[in-house]
Structures are given as C-alpha cells and as structure tokens.
Amino acid sequence: MSKNTKPFSVRARIRSFSFAIQGIKTLFREEDNAKVHVLTAVIVIIGGLYFDISSVEWMLITIAIGFVLVTEIVNTALENICDYLTEETDPLIKRIKDLSAGAVLISALTAIIIGFIIFIPKISSLLEYI
Numbered sequence: 001m002s003k004n005t006k007p008f009s010v011r012a013r014i015r016s017f018s019f020a021i022q023g024i025k026t027l028f029r030e031e032d033n034a035k036v037h038v039l040t041a042v043i044v045i046i047g048g049l050y051f052d053i054s055s056v057e058w059m060l061i062t063i064a065i066g067f068v069l070v071t072e073i074v075n076t077a078l079e080n081i082c083d084y085l086t087e088e089t090d091p092l093i094k095r096i097k098d099l100s101a102g103a104v105l106i107s108a109l110t111a112i113i114i115g116f117i118i119f120i121p122k123i124s125s126l127l128e129y130i
C-alpha cells in the first residue's frame with residue numbers, strides 16, 4: 001500500500017472540502033430524489049420547531065436526515081460509475097443499481113419510522129386538544 005508522503009497543508013484540506021461541497025451541489029442540482037428528501041427534511045424541521053421537540057428527538061431527526069442524504073449521495077455515485085462502465089444492459093449493473101437503490105429505500109423507511117414515532121403522538125394529542 002502506498003504511503004501518503006505529502007506534508008500536511010491547510011490549503012489542500014480547504015481544496016478537498018470545496019470538492020466535497022461541489023459533490024453536494026451536483027446532487028441537489030441533478031437528482032430529483034435528493035430534492036424530495038430536502039423538501040421532506042424542511043417539513044420535518046418546521047414540524048420539530050412547531051412541536052418544540054426535545055434535544056434527543058432533534059438528534060434522532062438529524063441522524064435520520066443525514067443517513068438518507070448520505071445513502072442518496074453514495075447511490076448517485078454508484079449509478080454514475082455504472083453508467084460510466086457501460087451503456088449496455090448488463091445483469092451485474094442491474095444488480096449493483098438495485099442494491100444501491102435498496103440502501104436508499106432502507107434509509108428512507110428508517111427515517112419515516114423515526115418521524116412517525118416522534119410526531120404521531122404529538123399530532124394525536126394536538127387533534128384531541130382541537
């Protein structure tokens with residue numbers, strides 16, 4: 001394994017950070033799924049502010065939102081690699097893309113379950129109060 005012999009450089013770290021920001025921008029510009037996830041996250045955050053949820057609930061929601069966005073980014077990167085490798089229909093490419101899409105689905109379902117556990121009791125007590 002090759003050892004990184006480059007000296008530590010703050011400038012290089014800032015450059016790497018800017019590449020990561022470019023990746024996030026690409027995701028939101030080109031992936032409709034990511035736009036849906038962000039819109040959902042905004043609605044959840046508004047709900048959290050409205051119901052004045054606890055610190056632990058904010059932490060769970062933050063983890064859920066981050067988990068969904070990270071799987072979406074990894075899925076998009078894998079899809080791009082697949083499309084770069086071949087434009088032909090290939091069973092292995094299908095397998096990779098379907099597995100990757102499965103990861104996004106699992107993360108989204110996890111986030112939905114967390115959202116339901118946090119918000120359903122609050123919404124029901126609000127409805128009872130009305």
Ligand SMILES: Nc1ncnc2c1ncn2[C@@H]1O[C@H](COP(=O)(O)OP(=O)(O)OP(=O)(O)O)[C@@H](O)[C@H]1O
Nearest residue numbers: 033079086087088089090091093094095097098101
């Ligand atoms: N080269 C390929 N060979 C075989 N099957 C493919 C190939 N490309 C895509 N597929 C199949 O078609 C499905 C949809 O592929 P696509 O790349 O459009 O993903 P998508 O999830 O619709 O993309 P997006 O995230 O952009 O909405 C894949 O999950 C896979 O099952």
